[in-house]
Amino acid sequence: MKTKIKELRARYDLTQEDLARRVGARRETILFIEKGKYNPSLKLAHDIAKVLQTTIDELFIFEEE
Amino acid sequence: MKDKIGIILGIGIAVVILVTLYFYLVNAGNIDLTEIISIGIVLILVGSAFYILLDRIKNIKRGLPAQDERLKITNYKACYYGFIASIWSAVGAPLISGILFGYELEGYYVTAIVVLCGGLAFMISYLYMAWKGNLE
Numbered sequence: 744m745k746t747k748i749k750e751l752r753a754r755y756d757l758t759q760e761d762l763a764r765r766v767g768a769r770r771e772t773i774l775f776i777e778k779g780k781y782n783p784s785l786k787l788a789h790d791i792a793k794v795l796q797t798t799i800d801e802l803f804i805f806e807e808e
Numbered sequence: 809m810k811d812k813i814g815i816i817l818g819i820g821i822a823v824v825i826l827v828t829l830y831f832y833l834v835n836a837g838n839i840d841l842t843e844i845i846s847i848g849i850v851l852i853l854v855g856s857a858f859y860i861l862l863d864r865i866k867n868i869k870r871g872l873p874a875q876d877e878r879l880k881i882t883n884y885k886a887c888y889y890g891f892i893a894s895i896w897s898a899v900g901a902p903l904i905s906g907i908l909f910g911y912e913l914e915g916y917y918v919t920a921i922v923v924l925c926g927g928l929a930f931m932i933s934y935l936y937m938a939w940k941g942n943l944e
Contacts, residue, residue: 749835760870760872763872765861767873767876768872768873768876768877768878769867769872769873769875769876769878769879771878771938772876772877772879773846775878775941778941780940780941781878781941783877784877784880786837787877804936
């Protein structure tokens with residue numbers, strides 16, 4: 744799974760720590776989501792999408808295995 | 809508040825373990841190899857616990873949660889690995905000791921091996937998953 748979190752963070756001038764604070768997660772969690780090393784829960788994905796003013800569909804790109 | 813209580817309790821338990829170890833070492837006299845290994849494992853566990861607690865304190869100071877959903881999942885998975893390691897060590901330690909060394913382990917040795925193996929498996933898997941990410 745790929746994400747556009749990094750691009751959107753840059754657009755809104757947010758650091759990983761800023762985003763983590765706003766969604767109630769740890770900075771490492773945002774880092775791992777960006778790297779594709781952790782699949783977030785639906786709630787966390789929703790919260791991140793809300794902060795970055797987008798939808799879950801646009802934020803996460805699912806790849807067929 | 810819940811996180812702070814957890815951290816204070818964690819530090820308290822770790823300090824009590826260290827103080828107990830200190831008194832044990834002062835009064836033990838001669839210490840054999842198995843005791844040195846056991847004490848080494850306990851020190852690794854306490855050191856790792858301090859590392860985790862300091863990491864949580866650092867996060868709280870920055871206004872971030874001490875534990876989030878990823879760390880909760882990591883915790884559950886590490887508990888599972890610790891549990892499996894405990895079961896296998898309970899079965900395997902007496903068998904290996906009996907077959908390889910021809911020595912029947914006392915009950916308290918088996919208990920110590922189970923606790924230390926479970927704790928070590930928990931700590932190693934927790935730190936590994938917390939560091940590398942825990943993708944299913």
